[in-house]
Amino acid sequence: MSTSDRRGLHKLLTEDIWERYCDFDPRCFELSDAEIVGERLRHSLGSRLAHWLQVTLMTVLVVTGYALWSGNYGPMNVPIWDGYYVAFGLHMWAGIFIVVVTLLLFPFYHVFVDGHRQLAEYSDIVLGINIGLAFLGVREYPPNYHKGRRTWDVIKEHWMVGHPAQKAYFWWISIFVALVALTGFGIYREMATDPVWWVVWLGIPADYLAVETLKQLHLVLAAVITAMVIFHAYFGVMKSNWDFLKSMVVGTVPYYEVESPTEDGDD
Numbered sequence: 001m002s003t004s005d006r007r008g009l010h011k012l013l014t015e016d017i018w019e020r021y022c023d024f025d026p027r028c029f030e031l032s033d034a035e036i037v038g039e040r041l042r043h044s045l046g047s048r049l050a051h052w053l054q055v056t057l058m059t060v061l062v063v064t065g066y067a068l069w070s071g072n073y074g075p076m077n078v079p080i081w082d083g084y085y086v087a088f089g090l091h092m093w094a095g096i097f098i099v100v101v102t103l104l105l106f107p108f109y110h111v112f113v114d115g116h117r118q119l120a121e122y123s124d125i126v127l128g129i130n131i132g133l134a135f136l137g138v139r140e141y142p143p144n145y146h147k148g149r150r151t152w153d154v155i156k157e158h159w160m161v162g163h164p165a166q167k168a169y170f171w172w173i174s175i176f177v178a179l180v181a182l183t184g185f186g187i188y189r190e191m192a193t194d195p196v197w198w199v200v201w202l203g204i205p206a207d208y209l210a211v212e213t214l215k216q217l218h219l220v221l222a223a224v225i226t227a228m229v230i231f232h233a234y235f236g237v238m239k240s241n242w243d244f245l246k247s248m249v250v251g252t253v254p255y256y257e258v259e260s261p262t263e264d265g266d267d
């Protein structure tokens, strides 16, 4: 039985989401005197390679996508090939690879190898409301929240808390990458004279939408993804997150520990 079933929607809406996170999760207070105990692996080599591959592919897609959209090919305008063909080839290959990396490779390492749980849990909802209100300046951040994200719970064998926006980012980036790829393959299927079977299959939206509509959707989705990545990168490079940024390079992060059982045994 999940924690949310046990606690009930009524209790969530009437009590828990209004509570300060630390009243809900007493492990917060335990952290006041906590000291760093060492370095712990946060991102395996596979995750790190897949993550930075995503960054590279995303950069190629944005640069070549802008070139195709605007007709300015810059250094891609080399003799022999026209800039259009260089940009088009790079865009197609980067598009194919980012689907594989974002929808298969990265989730495999991040979720199954590194054990970062990505499903929304009861505590995420309570924490999300707390963090959202704190971000708006209406409430203070839960005490020791910064430490909590760097704390290993030795009983649950998991990081004590995550950032709800990061979990949401994981899902939304996957959904939008899938949609942008489907619209892209739809456009390609309409342009190609004899598309290979998997392009026909992935370009299925072309059965239902005009190529002009597909192009508009592709452009809007690309803009949304770019904006999301800019925000994600902005938070990633903030000084307060440099240890996490470093962990995306070296794998490990300096961490704290908690040992106390919480009311919920399983979240």
Ligand code: HEM
Pocket: 042, 051, 054, 055, 058, 102, 110, 116, 166, 167, 169, 170, 173, 229, 232, 233, 234, 236, 237, 244, 245, 246, 247, 248
């Ligand atoms: C220069 C750009 C980027 C920077 C600086 C950056 C930085 C980071 C950092 C530091 C983390 C680890 C956070 C943690 O340990 O809790 C992370 C996680 C992640 N990044 Fe990036 N990133 C960038 C671009 C991207 C791109 C382009 C994508 C996907 C298209 C992406 C997808 C993700 C995902 C899905 C996670 C895991 C989030 C989670 O569930 O915890 N990142 N990123």
